[in-house]
Amino acid sequence: MDTQFLEKRAKKVFKESPLVHCVTNEITCESMANALLYVNSKPIMADDPREFQELFSQTDALLLNLGHLSPDREKQLMAASEYANQFNTPTVIDVVGVSVSSLRKKLAFELLKNKPQVVKGNTSEMKKFCGLSSHGRGVDGHVLDQGKESLQELAEALQELVKTYPDTSFLATGAVDVIVTGDKTYLLSNGVPELDKRTGTGDMVGAIIAALLGQGETVESSLVMAVSYFNICGELAKELGGSPIGMEDFNYHLMNELSLLHEQENWWQSIKGEKTND
Ligand SMILES: Nc1ncnc2c1ncn2[C@@H]1O[C@H](COP(=O)(O)OP(=O)(O)O)[C@@H](O)[C@H]1O
Ligand SMILES: Cc1ncsc1CCOP(=O)(O)O
Ligand SMILES: [Mg+2]
Numbered sequence: 001m002d003t004q005f006l007e008k009r010a011k012k013v014f015k016e017s018p019l020v021h022c023v024t025n026e027i028t029c030e031s032m033a034n035a036l037l038y039v040n041s042k043p044i045m046a047d048d049p050r051e052f053q054e055l056f057s058q059t060d061a062l063l064l065n066l067g068h069l070s071p072d073r074e075k076q077l078m079a080a081s082e083y084a085n086q087f088n089t090p091t092v093i094d095v096v097g098v099s100v101s102s103l104r105k106k107l108a109f110e111l112l113k114n115k116p117q118v119v120k121g122n123t124s125e126m127k128k129f130c131g132l133s134s135h136g137r138g139v140d141g142h143v144l145d146q147g148k149e150s151l152q153e154l155a156e157a158l159q160e161l162v163k164t165y166p167d168t169s170f171l172a173t174g175a176v177d178v179i180v181t182g183d184k185t186y187l188l189s190n191g192v193p194e195l196d197k198r199t200g201t202g203d204m205v206g207a208i209i210a211a212l213l214g215q216g217e218t219v220e221s222s223l224v225m226a227v228s229y230f231n232i233c234g235e236l237a238k239e240l241g242g243s244p245i246g247m248e249d250f251n252y253h254l255m256n257e258l259s260l261l262h263e264q265e266n267w268w269q270s271i272k273g274e275k276t277n278d
Helices: 004-012 031-038 049-055 073-087 102-112 123-129 149-166 201-214 218-241 247-263
Strands: 019-023 042-045 061-064 091-094 118-122 170-173 177-181 184-188 274-278
Touching: 004 042, 019 073, 019 201, 031 042, 031 201, 031 247, 049 061, 049 073, 061 073, 061 201, 073 102, 091 102, 091 201, 102 123, 102 177, 118 123, 118 201, 118 218, 123 149, 123 170, 149 170, 149 177, 149 184, 170 218, 177 218, 184 218, 201 218, 201 247, 218 247
Parallel strands: 019 042, 019 061, 061 091, 091 118, 118 170
Antiparallel strands: 170 177, 177 184, 184 274
16 A cells, blocks of 8 residues: 555544544444544534534534434434535444344435445445345344455445445445545455454444544545554554453453554554555
């Protein structure tokens, strides 16, 4: 990958303190709020549309997470998406659980109409989102959706989707992360398997992407830097936690590293992946 691009962006990211509005699920809400604080952002979890007119005049980015759906939550997500359009607030949509129900897929495409900067999910969720076969169970990705052929099929489907939705970039996370943004495709390969075993890791990545958008990073830079940063923190957590590593120890070190790594000037040198122009 272009090391000049990575070095230049790494000097900028996490140096400001954007206010990130999250309409999200109760399961991982606190982890998400703390992850944002640990990367110098300010979270506000707010889902009452009555305060959106005032709130959107103050916020820098919006994270919409479909994790815990209800009729009220659907109304809140749609309202926030409309306000983001009105206020030009950069928006990330996390299509959590889209491989579970057609209700979520329908809502995801309704939200896509408002031209969010990013739509993300794990590989199984994003395969379902693209109409491909998916082995997703619940909100988790499945290893059968992460093989070379499967990722190639998914990347091609996302490259087609970008032609229909040119204002939106797409991210599918897993052992290898697929980013399709404009005519560029990235395959990123940092991280450790333990990241798949802690609830909220994908949710936290979505929030960190929103934070970088909120501080003015481009969509391409926000995606590459947020995913890589988070996953390198996972690599450090595994190293620090010893072997065998308990998942509570892993999470302790992961969250610690989120708050520490951005003080290391050369953290970006650990970024692994490749970029192709479609
Ligand atoms: N097997 C794995 N190896 C390395 N990194 C992983 C693995 N599984 C997930 N990750 C990383 O963990 C984060 C969450 O991804 P994922 O588990 O796919 O999302 P979700 O929590 O939404 O299912 C992403 O940054 C992803 O790159
Ligand atoms: C378990 C669960 N159920 C509804 S949302 C949620 C958390 C999903 O978090 P992530 O997508 O980061 O694994
Ligand atoms: Mg997820």
